[in-house]
Amino acid sequence: MAAAYTPMIQQYLRVKAEYQDAFLFFRLGDFYEMFFEDAINASQELEITLTSREGGSEDRIPMCGVPYHSAPNYIEQLVEKGYKVAICEQTEDPKQAKGVVRREVVQLITPGTMMEGRGLNENENNFIASITSFKDETFGFIYNDLSTGETKATILTEGFDAVLNELSLSGAKEIVISSDFEGGWQKKIKERSIMTISIEDEIEPKEGFLPLLTDLTQDKLRKTASRLFNYLYRTQKRSLDHLQNVSLYQINQFMKIDYFSKRNLELTETIRSKGKKGSLLWLLDETKTAMGSRLLKQWVDRPQIDEKEITRRHTVVETLITNFYEREEIREKLKEVYDLERLAGRVAFGNVNARDLVQLKKSLQQIPSLKAMVNNLPNEIVSAEAERLDGCEEVADILEQAIVENPPLSIKDGNLIQDGYHEELDRFRDATRNGKTWIAQLEKQEREKTGIKSLKVGYNRVFGYYIEVTKSNLHLLTEGQYDRKQTLTNAERFITPELKEKEALILQAEEKAVELEYQLFAEVREHIKGYIPRLQKLAKIISEIDVLQCFAVVSEQRHYVKPSFSKERKIVLKDGRHPVVEKVMNAQEYVPNDCYMDGEREVLLITGPNMSGKSTYMRQVALTAILGQIGCYVPASEAVLPIFDQVFTRIGAADDLISGQSTFMVEMLEAKNAIVNATQDSLILFDEIGRGTSTYDGMALAQAIIEYIHHRIGAKTLFSTHYHELTVLEESLEQLKNVHVSAVEQNGKVVFLHKIKEGAADKSYGIHVAQLAELPEELIVRANEILIGLEQTGKEPGQKTIPILNPPNESMAEPKQIQEPKGQLSFFEELKIEKKQTFNVKEKKVIEQLKTLEILDMTPMEALNALYELHKKLK
Structure with missing residues (x-):
């Protein structure tokens, strides 16, 4: 079929076959043209006119193009949308070509290899990453910023979730993998972020890259790095002398902040706007250089533990x-x-x-x-x-001598090099300048000689220098005075032998000067490479x-204080503030709070009404720790902190629609990530765990999670909840303490004091918050009626018994695998829904005693305690 096309279209198809995943910008004269599907897609993405042309086949070929001089803008638009663009240039002089002009792809521009333009944010790195999987279930991970040359690599041994976390921390816009990379992993990458995926199967290091691998002794790391470098060399097709030696790092060298926690704490971007404003990075960035701003972001992403x-x-x-x-x-x-x-x-x-x-x-x-x-x-x-x-200094000196102070943007049109830098260039310039002076004098002389004041000596690239006389003044010329060169509508253009000779001298000098300037510029550039x-x-x-x-x-x-660090894992924060919230609010309006935690206060159970500041309080503790460990002072009047190895947060609720996960599933996955990976030296923030399911399920999960952290992990934990029933845990868990955000009720309305105090909150004020949100008054009145009824009966609507809290499982304090309770869950479920027809002896005894217990005359907490004591006796 290709034989039916013209030789030029056949050439296009041969090149396109090697770049199927990219738009092919095919150079034809002063335009980059695209054909077939590329033309159709580009016309839609770039909003440019789709045309067609004869291609040698029966049908016309779809075609669109962009001017050569404005191509960078169109290329940036495509790359910003995640596409690749292959630049195919003419590689021989059309005048010397026999047949179709030879063309080759000179560069493949991709989201991860941008070197200039609007798509390259000066305050952010533009990373491209690569993953190599190995048979022992480890992964090689490397990322590079081609624009700066920095490259970092590590080996990950904690499964593919660790790979996803490193990808999110790097913010890579493109990832390079092998053609046989696991499909399920690719799917997870696409779910996590918008990222261009590219293929590179060659993992043997090329000789030119060996010096960059000198610090990598492991074969896995060398193969991982070689995959990425081979891809960069294959796509960029030029010198990459600025690539720095690969810097090896280990993820446990820094405070670990997983993807969920980074998002929940809004370290570098906010959850809602996905922008920098309102984040911790936004607060901190008082840097004066672009490279300082980029380093700041790297430090925020990876706080120190040293x-x-x-x-x-x-x-x-x-x-x-x-x-x-x-x-x-x-x-x-x-x-x-x-x-x-x-x-x-x-x-x-x-x-x-x-x-x-x-x-x-x-x-x-x-x-x-x-x-x-x-x-x-x-x-x-x-x-x-x-x-x-x-x-x-040598670089500064040569640039001072060589390059003019205000050079043009183009490096091929001359006027780049200083006078006096190169003797031959000075001679060419002298000839050009003298020649132009001679031309100006010629114009003055000819005006005087002919008496034609409008006579001018001009120049254009096609006809060179000429003497122009308007037709109304032609009668003033003598026969044969000038040689006719060109006829215009209103004028005639002439030449003289002397002008022709001077033209040759000037143009030759100008052309040679421009060529020499480009050559000298290239020499300076090459010298600086060293x-x-x-x-x-x-x-x-x-x-x-x-x-x-x-x-x-x-x-x-912002009146921050220098923190000190405690070997006893103690937290002492006096007048602590949330750094970002304090900046957004007026400093006088922000209510500071203390936080004290030590070996006897490992878990703080935080209660209090909605909107009172529980989440803000929790976040400010985490952000204070992060600020301290990146090297900044912290928002407090006094600060003593442990050095945390990890921070985990579960704050707020959001469906993960892309991967089809509900709010509650996201909540459980984030909780699992903390529980599985946290150590005694970690910080855990859990906000309203269990609210995404039924009251009893949620309460049971919340209590079990608190007990597990308390007995098994021992991490410093801030756990906020609306399950007031959980506050009784302070009596059975030695290292758990109740604190609450205070509020007062005035004239039937709640006033938030935003102050953390010892002990449990007396109630949630949920209906008061609904009233503040200006829900209909009828609805508020009805909600109060229902609440009073529930408080009197201790029942949920439709329930026939009240909830039963399981006692703390004391065996959890032993470091052994937790066994799922046998019989106990079904026992309580049967009591709750009463649908089982037969009961064992123990269950019958409980039911009989329940019937004699005057539950309805008790408060919910009294009933719960009574049932707990009853159950303990029966056991």
């Missing part, structure tokens, strides 16, 4: 806080430093322009004074950082200084 490193950061922050004027000078100087990481990447990649190099020069020129400012700070750690600041490792090292140091000064600014402005 107390020595945390203390080092706090020491620098303290120095910057106490030296206000020096810090402000440093901040002002950082403003003038451009994105060194990405500038270095563009130099290596070959897409750097002259304006980029001017930015690089200006950045390097700030380093000497920045170094002096940092060195003046009275701290040995800070001074050591200053000594590591390498200004790469400094890329030094530039990248400099960028890392400046980024860290930027983040630490940012912590100092936030800590001082």
Whole structure:
């Protein structure tokens, strides 16, 4: 069938066959054209006109195209939507081609390999990740930012959930896997995030990448890294000299924050808007450089657990806080430093322009004074950082000598290189400038000679230089004075032998000057490549200084305090605040709260009305711990914290519609993740566990979860609930303490005090909250009537008995597998729904005694206690 097409379309089809998963931008003259399905899809995605053309077959071929000069904008639109774009260029001069001009794909642009443009957020890394699965059920995981060259890799041994968590932390926009990668895993990846999936089966390291693997001794890591590097080399088809050595990390080197907890705590984006505003990152980001902003996000994603490193950061922050004027000078100087990481990447990649190099020069020129400012700070750690600041003076010098201060955007149109930099270029420019001076003088001379004031000497690319005379003035010329060159509607254009000779000289000099300038620019760019490792090292140091000064600014402005760390796993927070809520609210309106936990207060059971601040209180404890462990001060007047290895949160409710999971299933999965993975050194926040099912099921699950954490894990746990019946657990669980968010009732309406106090809340005030929400008055009155009835009878509507709380299972305190109760669950279920026809002897005794017990005259809690005592006797 392909033989029926023209040679050019056949060429297109051959290239397209190798890039089936990408839009093929096929260069034809000044346009990139697309054909067949690519044309149809591109016309819809880009909203451009779909046309057709003869292709040699009977039917016309669908076709659409975009101009060469505006292609980057269209490519960005496609890549932002998750597509790939293959750029197919003409690789030979059409004048020298025999037959169809040779064309080849010179680059495959994908979501994970963007190097410039709108799709590359300067404050965020643009990671591409790769996963390799091994037979022993471990996974190699690696991620790279092509724009900065940084690469990090690890081996994951905790199953595919750990892989999903690393993917979410990296925020990778593209993932590279093998063609036989497990389909179920691919499905989970797609459920978790919008991500482009690409295939690379070659895992043998190529010679050019071996230096990058020097720190990877494990064969698994080398294969994982080679898969990603081979994909990058195959798609980018150019030098990747800026890629840095692979940095090996282990997930237990940092505080683990799983996907659910990161989302629930809104560390880097909010749940509702999916944007940065309102997140912890939004609060903190007072950085002055793009690379500092990116490093800040990495620190928030992966807080430290190394107390020595945390203390080092706090020491620098303290120095910057106490030296206000020096810090402000440093901040002002950082403003003038451009994105060194990405500038270095563009130099290596070959897409750097002259304006980029001017930015690089200006950045390097700030380093000497920045170094002096940092060195003046009275701290040995800070001074050591200053000594590591390498200004790469050689690079700044050559750029100062070579590149003009305000160069054009294009690097192929000349006017890039400074006068005096290259002798031959100066000669060409002199010839051009002198020639143009001669032309200006010629125009003046000919006007005087002919008396034609409107006579002009002009130039265009097609006809070169010419003398133009309007037709109304032609009579003023003598016969044969000029040689006719071109006739226009209202004028004639002429040439003279002398002008023709000067034209050749000027145009030749201009053409040679432009060619030489591009050559000189390429030489400068190539020279700078040798400094890329030094530039990248400099960028890392400046980024860290930027983040630490940012912590100092936030800590001082918001009156944060330097935390200390407790070996006894003690939490002492006085006047603790939720950092983001405090910023959004007026600081005077925010009600601070204390939090105290130690070996005798491992679990805080928090009760109180809706909207009173239980969730905010829980979140602020977690956010305070995270702030402390990234190196920032914390929102309190006094703070003592343990170093947490993990933070788990279950706050709020949301269906996971993509994977078909209900609110309650999501709740249980998040609870399971914490219960299975938490250690004694973890922090657990559980908000309203069990509310997604029936009252009795929910209460039973909530109590069982509390007991399990208390007996088996021992993690610091904040557990908020509306199940007031659970507050009796304080009597049986030694390390559990009741606290509540206080509220008062005034004139029939609830007033939230937002203050945490010892003990259990007296009631939930749920109907009061409904009243605040302005539900119809008739509905509120009826709800109060129903509530009074339920409180008097202790029954749910339709129930014939009251709920029975199981006693704490004391055997859980022993470190052995929990056995599912035999007979006990069915026993209570039968009592509740009374549908069994026959009963055993023990059950008959309970039923008889229930009949004689005046349950309806008791409060619900009295009835529960009575039934509990009764059941204990029968056992």
